[in-house]
Amino acid sequence: MRIRPAITQRIAVSLLWAATAITLSALVFIVVYVLVHGLPRLTWTFLSEGPRSMGREGGILPMIVGTAWVAGLAVVIAAPIGVATAVFLTEYTRETRLTAIIRFGADCLAGIPSIIFGLFGFVFFVITLGMGLSVISGALTLAMMVLPTIIRTSEEAIRAVPRSYREVSFGLGSTRWQMVTWVVLRCALPGIGTGVVLSVGRSVSETAAVMLTAGSALGMPHSIFESSRTLALHFYILSREGISMANAYGTAATLIIVILAINIAAYWLMRRFVARAV
Amino acid sequence: MTATAQTTRNPAAGQAIPPAAAPRMIVEDFSAFFDQRQVLRNISLAINARERLAIIGPANSGKTTLLRSLNRLNDLEHTFRHTGRILLDGQDIYASDADVPALRRRVGMVYAVPIPLPWSVYDNVAYGPRLAGVRDRQRLDEIVETALRSAFLWDEVKDRLRDRATNLSGGQQQRLCVARVLALEPELLLLDEPCSGLDPISTAKIEDALLQLKSRYSIVLVTNNTKQAARASDRTAFLLMGELVECGPTAQVFTNPRDRRTSDYITGHFG
Numbered sequence: 001m002r003i004r005p006a007i008t009q010r011i012a013v014s015l016l017w018a019a020t021a022i023t024l025s026a027l028v029f030i031v032v033y034v035l036v037h038g039l040p041r042l043t044w045t046f047l048s049e050g051p052r053s054m055g056r057e058g059g060i061l062p063m064i065v066g067t068a069w070v071a072g073l074a075v076v077i078a079a080p081i082g083v084a085t086a087v088f089l090t091e092y093t094r095e096t097r098l099t100a101i102i103r104f105g106a107d108c109l110a111g112i113p114s115i116i117f118g119l120f121g122f123v124f125f126v127i128t129l130g131m132g133l134s135v136i137s138g139a140l141t142l143a144m145m146v147l148p149t150i151i152r153t154s155e156e157a158i159r160a161v162p163r164s165y166r167e168v169s170f171g172l173g174s175t176r177w178q179m180v181t182w183v184v185l186r187c188a189l190p191g192i193g194t195g196v197v198l199s200v201g202r203s204v205s206e207t208a209a210v211m212l213t214a215g216s217a218l219g220m221p222h223s224i225f226e227s228s229r230t231l232a233l234h235f236y237i238l239s240r241e242g243i244s245m246a247n248a249y250g251t252a253a254t255l256i257i258v259i260l261a262i263n264i265a266a267y268w269l270m271r272r273f274v275a276r277a278v
Numbered sequence: 279m280t281a282t283a284q285t286t287r288n289p290a291a292g293q294a295i296p297p298a299a300a301p302r303m304i305v306e307d308f309s310a311f312f313d314q315r316q317v318l319r320n321i322s323l324a325i326n327a328r329e330r331l332a333i334i335g336p337a338n339s340g341k342t343t344l345l346r347s348l349n350r351l352n353d354l355e356h357t358f359r360h361t362g363r364i365l366l367d368g369q370d371i372y373a374s375d376a377d378v379p380a381l382r383r384r385v386g387m388v389y390a391v392p393i394p395l396p397w398s399v400y401d402n403v404a405y406g407p408r409l410a411g412v413r414d415r416q417r418l419d420e421i422v423e424t425a426l427r428s429a430f431l432w433d434e435v436k437d438r439l440r441d442r443a444t445n446l447s448g449g450q451q452q453r454l455c456v457a458r459v460l461a462l463e464p465e466l467l468l469l470d471e472p473c474s475g476l477d478p479i480s481t482a483k484i485e486d487a488l489l490q491l492k493s494r495y496s497i498v499l500v501t502n503n504t505k506q507a508a509r510a511s512d513r514t515a516f517l518l519m520g521e522l523v524e525c526g527p528t529a530q531v532f533t534n535p536r537d538r539r540t541s542d543y544i545t546g547h548f549g
Contacts, residue, residue, distance in 0.1 A: 171386070171389075173403060182405070
């Protein structure tokens, strides 16, 4: 009793189709649901004013600024360190027990729940280093959290650069550092960029870790040493404490639009860059 | 007549100096190992100024390893070890204080398969000079044009300098790789089976280029193609299982080899 190959083929295609459709519809459903509830709230006043009475009224400008600060700073800190680590692991060391341990460590770091990062950031940056609940504490905590992503994606991208390119570069009299900067990083840039964009997305949407480190102040942060509430956390507090579901959806819609915009912009920039490097 | 005139005109040296065949590079009792495996066995060989030396031999005879020893590309393999010396103009290239990037600029390498970097034609050729610190745009333009002309590629690519190098045909890509090395104005040119993937017309173009380049560079050509060695070299060295069996003028090696194994190889009895 063997099922005919033509039939198994049909079954397989329908199952694969179904899987793709489920993935896509989950995405579409979430985006549409949030936008339908949130878009009516998205007025210029909502985006350009500070919150009043705990966020029941008013807007979310301080949260937009806070999110930009915390997430931006986190990636600005993490990207150079992560790329440098990846370069060191791939170009400057041979595969030894040590590199295996470093890589394993990075992978473990990636698996730690964000609330634990938040706890560590609270104990270390906020209390021990005395930075208090502030933009910088939140940014440093998020930087540690996204570091493994940046290291791993950069490593993959660097490894994908053909070995022969390195040999050609050495053959033309480059030092190792020249080879890394002129050939390897230039070729790996789109891949590294993807990792960085993923990290921006993760930083923007992180809630638990920033709650414990950046705090939940409602005011506009005037320096990186002041506390600031991010969009994701604002949404959490508004909905969790039942302050205003309407404003919560407005915040969520903003968050989703920001993340979509970042991804689209990065994708566009990347394609443009790759086309120009040709 | 002229030879004796030249040698006697140099009394300060105290001995006869062979005029055309001054050695640029001398390989002295050189052995190479990867881990425990010995790949080259006590090779001694001279490469003269302005000559084309062909290295022939069957697969796994150590031809490529010998070639890559001449500009220390084997150093990229961490299992590589060597004994013996290689002198370039009297300086040991494996000395602990040797400037390896400078050595590789003086001794350029063209690989078996064309490996254009994923940039424009111009950027490929300008890469070596840029590494060496040439920034001036006009100077770079000159270098690129000269190098492409020397590699007989200029006329085909002069209107597509900004095109991606990988869009060129295989033969053009290989001449681009030759141009890329020539842009550094090397003193020696190492070619590792440069025509192995090319059609006969592209091969002929490369061989023509080699003949022209010989007036300015010493050329070491590794080839699997004995006919090519016979056509495109002045001297031929025959390697077998890491040993240098014989080395002499190409005409002599091909018509009257001293060693039985050489004649067996070139007549196609093995390899």
